[in-house]
Amino acid sequence: MTLLSTPAVSVRDLRKSFGSLEVLRGISLDAAEGQVISILGSSGSGKSTMLRCINMLETPDAGEIAIGGEVIALRKGRNGRTEPANRSQVDRIRSRVAMVFQSFNLWSHLTVLENVIEAPIHVQKRPRAECIAEAEALLAKVGIVDKRNHYPAHLSGGQQQRAAIARALAMKPQLMLFDEPTSALDPELVGEVLRVMRSLAEEGRTMLVVTHEMGFARDVSSRVVFLHKGMVEEDGPPGEVFSAPTSPRFRQFISEHR
Amino acid sequence: MGETFLKLLEGLPLTLKLTFSSVTLGLVVAMALATMRMSGMPALDWFARAYVFVFRGTPLLVQIFLIYYGLGQFRPALQALNLWGFFREPYWCALLALTLNTAAYVSEIIRGGLQSVPRGQIEAARACGMSPFLLYRRIIIPIAVRQALPGYGNEIILMVKATSLASIITMMEVTGIAHKLISQTFRAIEIFICAGAIYLILNFVVTRAIQALEHRLSPHLRDAPVPVQRLDPAISSGVDR
Numbered sequence: 001m002t003l004l005s006t007p008a009v010s011v012r013d014l015r016k017s018f019g020s021l022e023v024l025r026g027i028s029l030d031a032a033e034g035q036v037i038s039i040l041g042s043s044g045s046g047k048s049t050m051l052r053c054i055n056m057l058e059t060p061d062a063g064e065i066a067i068g069g070e071v072i073a074l075r076k077g078r079n080g081r082t083e084p085a086n087r088s089q090v091d092r093i094r095s096r097v098a099m100v101f102q103s104f105n106l107w108s109h110l111t112v113l114e115n116v117i118e119a120p121i122h123v124q125k126r127p128r129a130e131c132i133a134e135a136e137a138l139l140a141k142v143g144i145v146d147k148r149n150h151y152p153a154h155l156s157g158g159q160q161q162r163a164a165i166a167r168a169l170a171m172k173p174q175l176m177l178f179d180e181p182t183s184a185l186d187p188e189l190v191g192e193v194l195r196v197m198r199s200l201a202e203e204g205r206t207m208l209v210v211t212h213e214m215g216f217a218r219d220v221s222s223r224v225v226f227l228h229k230g231m232v233e234e235d236g237p238p239g240e241v242f243s244a245p246t247s248p249r250f251r252q253f254i255s256e257h258r
Numbered sequence: 259m260g261e262t263f264l265k266l267l268e269g270l271p272l273t274l275k276l277t278f279s280s281v282t283l284g285l286v287v288a289m290a291l292a293t294m295r296m297s298g299m300p301a302l303d304w305f306a307r308a309y310v311f312v313f314r315g316t317p318l319l320v321q322i323f324l325i326y327y328g329l330g331q332f333r334p335a336l337q338a339l340n341l342w343g344f345f346r347e348p349y350w351c352a353l354l355a356l357t358l359n360t361a362a363y364v365s366e367i368i369r370g371g372l373q374s375v376p377r378g379q380i381e382a383a384r385a386c387g388m389s390p391f392l393l394y395r396r397i398i399i400p401i402a403v404r405q406a407l408p409g410y411g412n413e414i415i416l417m418v419k420a421t422s423l424a425s426i427i428t429m430m431e432v433t434g435i436a437h438k439l440i441s442q443t444f445r446a447i448e449i450f451i452c453a454g455a456i457y458l459i460l461n462f463v464v465t466r467a468i469q470a471l472e473h474r475l476s477p478h479l480r481d482a483p484v485p486v487q488r489l490d491p492a493i494s495s496g497v498d499r
């Protein structure tokens with residue numbers, strides 16, 4: 001049934017090297033609408049690079065990425081490297097794909113509310129009043145509406161990450177990318193962010209989540225993908241892959257991350 | 259002493275005019291230089307580097323002499339180019355030297371400010387679809403300006419003082435008038451103390467203005483806002499009316 005509908009994101013044979021280091025060696029991945037995919041893998045396996053290729057923060061060397069069926073056009077540049085063929089297509093696609101970073105990356109000179117309304121107003125050109133109303137609702141949803149006039153520097157890590165999630169949601173994204181959203185947090189702050197992410201999953205949002213939180217991968221995601229040295233080593237529903245992993249490396253990875 | 263002070267104040271308009279003009283024009287040249295430095299085009303980058311190297315590496319006094327006296331040697335050529343009217347005037351020569359000199363320093367201040375913007379914040383802006391223009395206007399420039407402001411304030415103070423070198427090529431700004439008074443009265447100490455006091459007051463005002471601007475632009479670097487106590491609506495409306 002998922003074969004018939006257009007996948008929310010489709011990655012075909014993605015390749016990327018930094019200099020002589022081959023980081024992605026042919027990755028293919030489809031996410032259907034509403035799926036939550038947890039991406040696991042040891043450090044350096046290419047998880048961040050894959051995520052960053054999906055919204056073109058890194059340009060793939062080869063392969064194809066389609067968001068909601070729209071293929072991102074690439075071409076060979078003059079120096080022989082690939083580059084986006086159409087900058088405005090990239091900007092348009094980025095405004096439909098939101099990203100949440102490990103280090104939050106809130107804009108330090110703007111208040112929480114201003115962070116959330118920034119892109120809706122200036123990138124999506126929506127009316128200010130409407131954006132503010134929506135932003136306040138989103139901040140209430142992630143539980144920090146009382147901090148809306150605070151600057152990022154005045155928030156805890158957990159509050160900053162929840163603000164960053166509200167900022168991502170404000171774009172009404174078709175797809176959300178999370179790159180280790182809880183890895184920079186003190187242990188006691190991880191729960192509040194995971195709770196917000198869980199509620200997003202339950203709403204049926206399409207999410208790709210790079211994480212080391214095994215609990216989240218097991219309980220929340222619809223699929224788990226394990227990357228190893230730039231390739232997909234294991235891919236399946238959490239119930240299957242955790243109880244009967246086919247790859248010995250994934251088995252070892254699980255045993256190290258209990 | 260009061261009389262000396264008043265006499266010296268006659269030079270203040272020229273001091274202010276030189277400072278204001280060179281700082282303003284210097285900022286424009288500096289922006290062009292910083293853009294060249296970061297253009298990624300080797301020829302432009304190289305030109306800007308050489309410019310900064312020369313103007314930072316040589317004394318301002320030498321630059322003033324070279325422009326005023328040095329270019330005087332090329333009078334026929336300048337006349338042919340219709341530029342002699344400009345280079346004949348000590349005011350324009352002083353202004354040109356001050357402008358070119360401050361531009362070298364300010365371009366480095368601008369570059370430092372732009373480079374201080376955290377990469378992550380730039381990526382977050384790109385990731386939500388901001389075009390390069392929007393990214394600069396909404397994120398990079400506002401953050402860079404806040405970073406660069408203290409250094410830029412410093413440069414303005416240096417420029418206020420640097421205008422005193424214009425007295426060497428006959429400009430009657432505060433220091434020029436001080437020289438003239440001393441040659442007439444020989445009361446060097448009193449006169450230089452008064453002149454020094456004028457620069458001190460001027461720079462006090464500049465410092466305060468920059469501090470006020472910094473304060474206004476940097477609420478995110480201060481303490482968190484104190485939560486507003488919500489008054490009971492009944493009580494507050496009773497108090498208000």
Ligand SMILES: Nc1ncnc2c1ncn2[C@@H]1O[C@H](COP(=O)(O)OP(=O)(O)OP(=O)(O)O)[C@@H](O)[C@H]1O
Pocket residue numbers: 018021023041042043044045046047048049050
């Ligand atoms: N911009 C870059 N330039 C050069 N090398 C890079 C760059 N980005 C990533 N790499 C290298 O690519 C490899 C994969 O990096 P990546 O960040 O994708 O790993 P990861 O799976 O996200 O790891 P981690 O769990 O530590 O975040 C690493 O060896 C890294 O050093």
Ligand SMILES: [Mg+2]
Pocket residue numbers: 047048049179180
């Ligand atoms: Mg990573």
